Amino acid sequence: MGEVIVITSGKGGVGKTTTTANIGTALALTGRKVVLVDADIGLRNLDVVMGLENRIVYDLVDAVEGVCRLKQALIRDKRFEGLYLLPAAQTRDKNAVAPAQMQKLCDDLREHFDFILIDSPAGIEQGFKNAIAGADKAVVVTVPEVSAVRDADRIIGLLAAHEINEPQLIINRLRMDMVKRGDMMNIEDTIDILGIDLLGVVPDDESIIVSSNRGEPVVTEEKSLAGQAYRNIARRLLGEEVALINLETENSFLDKLRRMFSGKNNKRQ
Amino acid sequence: MKEQPVVFKGTRNGLNIYVANDSDLSEILEAAAGKLQSGKPFFEGATVNLTFIGREFDSEEKSQLLDIFSRYMKLGEVAFKSRLEPEEKHEKPDRDHYDFFSGIEEGMTRFIRGTVRSGQRVIYDGNIVIIGDVNPGGEVIAGGNILVLGALRGIAHAGVTGNAEAVVASYCLQPTQLRIAGFIARAPEGDTEKPLYPEVAFIKDQQLYIEPYLPGKGRQADFILNNKV
Known part of the structure; x- marks a missing residue:
């Protein structure tokens, strides 16, 4: 029986879709059978980020309404063995699906896949309720900004109200240089407020934007730091203990020199 | 019609x-x-x-x-x-109705286990004890005292029925806004240092004070503004 994990955040634009695409791909690369479900009905993006937009025939709403069989709506990603996408409908809205239908959908998918990753829409309304309806577990994505952390806090409260306890946290788009200058919330502050387990930290990385535009998840890029972070997150989801990657990049000779003398910035993040 | x-x-x-x-x-x-x-x-x-x-x-x-x-x-x-x-x-408990709860020494107390998160609100006529944090965006409203065994970062309103004797105490008192009876105080602008000691907020001589939990412990906190509503 597979595990249903919802990826959610409350605030928009923090990287839920990118996170879903990359964790899903990374899990598939380890040989698991994975399906990515886009629950953002009416504003679908996951298909674009995965580069599968042009292969959509049926979508989630069609499958729920019985227009097609569930299997027909699933798009197999030919690049990665065992990776499938269930795209959202673009011409409908969140009310096209009810939580009970989503729950049934998740239970159907559970029988065929190891992991079912649900990309939740932003907000706390119907779309969010649909997305979490069938989930066993939740991953909350936030960026180190006060507003995003506030929304994540609200979401954690709502998840608890729906009996999805102990969600895990991904801090996305962290910029170590800004943290060091004291211009960005650091990892400790964020965890201190939210009080949930950290699943991973993903550094701000230009290659994410490039790969999203190309429709190729960044996890496939060996050299990308963000890609490495996502691969580690996938391994942690599989139960491995993986240390956080060192996000401090050596920018210049001066930096190195400074570090040699100060000694205290060697803390691994 | x-x-x-x-x-x-x-x-x-x-x-x-x-x-x-x-x-x-x-x-x-x-x-x-x-x-x-x-x-x-x-x-x-x-x-x-x-x-x-x-x-x-x-x-x-x-x-x-x-x-x-x-x-x-x-x-x-x-x-x-x-x-x-x-x-x-009045939806809110008012002074007449809750005259029985005017003291701060004892009374009915509600315990909350866990963190009060953004968007959540705890209301009780008596005292409230939070065994957890109160996060920004969370609210705790009590007829009596409020005690937070963690960080208080949200809004706390003690003595809501007009009991100016009520106090707010927290292990880490950093509220967005603090209210006792009719007094409102807000956190100062800009970054503040994290308090090193548990602190207590109370009203004395028509002013809202924040002090370490025992006189003489830690430094005196003198940063809270006070405005009578």
Whole structure:
């Protein structure tokens, strides 16, 4: 029986879709059978980020309404063995699906896949309720900004109200240089407020934007730091203990020199 | 559209029945019977205080009216009023109603296990103890004292019924806003240092003070502004 994990955040634009695409791909690369479900009905993006937009025939709403069989709506990603996408409908809205239908959908998918990753829409309304309806577990994505952390806090409260306890946290788009200058919330502050387990930290990385535009998840890029972070997150989801990657990049000779003398910035993040 | 002859409104103290001033008794009785019938399982066996508001009744009319109500419920206190006095409209506990809770030494206490997160609100007439944090966007409102065994980063309102003796204490007192009775204080602009000691907020001489939990512990906190509302 597979595990249903919802990826959610409350605030928009923090990287839920990118996170879903990359964790899903990374899990598939380890040989698991994975399906990515886009629950953002009416504003679908996951298909674009995965580069599968042009292969959509049926979508989630069609499958729920019985227009097609569930299997027909699933798009197999030919690049990665065992990776499938269930795209959202673009011409409908969140009310096209009810939580009970989503729950049934998740239970159907559970029988065929190891992991079912649900990309939740932003907000706390119907779309969010649909997305979490069938989930066993939740991953909350936030960026180190006060507003995003506030929304994540609200979401954690709502998840608890729906009996999805102990969600895990991904801090996305962290910029170590800004943290060091004291211009960005650091990892400790964020965890201190939210009080949930950290699943991973993903550094701000230009290659994410490039790969999203190309429709190729960044996890496939060996050299990308963000890609490495996502691969580690996938391994942690599989139960491995993986240390956080060192996000401090050596920018210049001066930096190195400074570090040699100060000694205290060697803390691994 | 004609105004409904009878409108029922449940309150904490019982049932308010608003009766249109210009309606006939037969109309009123019919409408009331209909409403009582549809709410039959709800009223059944309950003792209900009734307050009739609006139209005046003579004693004959009153007995007919109460006769209908008594078929569906046990009657508690019954009152007839020409209009609702304004203080009865308050949703929040007010001073008159909660006079019994004026002290800070003891009283009913509610314990909350876990963190009060953004968007969540805890309200209680007595004291509140939070075994957890109160995050920004979370609210704790108490008739008595508030104690947070963690960081208080949201809004706390102690002594909401006007009890200026109430205190707010936290292991890490960093509220967005702090209210005691009618006093409001907000956190100063800009970054503040994390307090190193548990602190207590209280009102003295019409001012809101924040001090370490025991006199002489830690540094004196002098940063809170105070404004009387």
